Amino acid sequence: AGDGILRRQRLRESAARTYARSFPIVPVRANGMTVEGADGRRYLDCLSGAGTLALGHNHPVVLEAIRRTLDSGAPLHLLDLATAEKDDFTTALLESLPREFADQARVHFCGPAGTDAVEAALKLMQTATGRRGALAFTGAYHGMTAGALAVTGNVGIKSPLPGGGEVTRLPYPYAYRCPFGSGERGARLGVAYAERLLDDPLGGVLPPAAMILEVVQGEGGVVPAPDDWLREMRRITAERGIPLIVDEVQTGVGRTGAMWAVEHSGIVPDAMVLSKAIGGSLPLAVVVYRAQYDSWRPGAHTGTFRGNTLAMAAGAATLRFVAASGLAERAALLGARISERLRRLQGRLPVIGDVRGRGLMLGLELVDPSRAVDSCGAHPADPRLAVRVRAACLRRGLIVELGGRHGAVLRLLPPLTITDEQVEAVLDRLADAIEAAAS
Ligand code: PMP
Secondary structure, eight states: OOOHEEEEHHHHHHHTOHHHHHOOOOOOEBBBBEEEEEEEEEOOOOOSSHHHHHHTTTTHHHHHHHHHHHHTTTSSOOOOOHHHHHHHHHHHHHHHSSSHHHHTTTEEEOOOSHHHHHHHHHHHHHHHOOOOOEEETTTOOSSSSSSSSHHOOOGOOOOOSOOOEEEEEEEEOOEEEEETSSSHHHHHHHHHHHHHHHOOTSOOOOOOOOEESSEETTTTTTEEEEHHHHHHHHHHHHTTOOOOEEEEETTTTTSSSSSSTHHHHHHOSEEEEOOOOGTTSOOOEEEEGGGGGGOOOSSSSSSSOSHHHHHHHHHHHHHHHHHHHHHHHHHHHHHHOOOOOHHHHHOOTTTEEEEEETTTEEEEEOOOOOOOOOSOOOOOBOHHHHHHHHHHHHTTTTOOOEEEEEGGGEEEEEOOOOHHHHHHHHHHHHHHHHHHHHH
């Protein structure tokens, strides 16, 4: 049956299929970190729906919340009408957010994907500031949408100014290959560059509607920004009246070792974009923003799917369970332990150029040590090796996805509920796969 499904999918689905191409398996059952294929093989899932499954697959708390809601007879789809489920989710969400932010926050429910929330946040800040354009970073990933609003005719719901404006790209502090040199000095020079550029009357940058950033870049190759750099970005934007949007689509809900990744640096954003894990494995996305930016008239930003009842129930249960069981703290602990083990492995396997990340959002950048180092002292990335390692992992029953420039970064995003034994199994299989693929 599995082979038939794979064959039909290849024939009938778009050539843009990605994960299905990298992992030619047909999952039939899943529980926690384990996925079982139609052929009976079992895999440890270090992808977790691209970071969505904070509690792993089919966690009893999530299933119970979904069952309870189904049994209650609550309508499953209601546009954005007031429901007890929405009320409860909003309470759980606001309770989970840093106090200084949540106390003056408003929540906007958007279309179900992270990209919808990013669109909403950018448009909101355009409305609030009357400006266009945004500051964004090299290596950033915020979604896939482009143009739906542009081809919509109703000018009333377009932002005050048509079009999104220009995007000014600033360097993200990617220490391993930082354009300004590695380490803290590189990050500092990046801050100076940003500041000079914004203040230079000949710099070509019009005052933007917002700055948007990830605290740890995920798709960009698991690149954590230093806390000082984040505080500097907060200062730079605050001093110039530029709203700061933090995209916590991937970093949220305990992933980085804090409930929200902004907590590490203590920065208070003007808006947070949230999706993935907040829906407890069902689609849900919101923008949370400071009340002072609540500039939309009723109907200024709408959509058919704005808060699915089941996703809200599953999401509220997830947020509460992560907080009550200290899973963020555990993620910090396990992340440190796994990183240390990976660094030891790096000592033995020179193809591991860099080990980085935060909490249970970890990355290994694979390089070709036989080739000369670049101006940052790093060997060139080795994407072909990364593809071989991913396949070798799968053969050993481990699902690991790639990311970063040229796809040479192995990304580890296990559920926060990963057990100690599973940590050992992941490390063993990973080491074995890298060694086999590199030899
Ligand atoms: N922002 C970040 C940081 C993401 O990692 C992603 C998805 N990987 C998105 C936005 C887009 O989310 P979605 O795929 O749900 O549109």
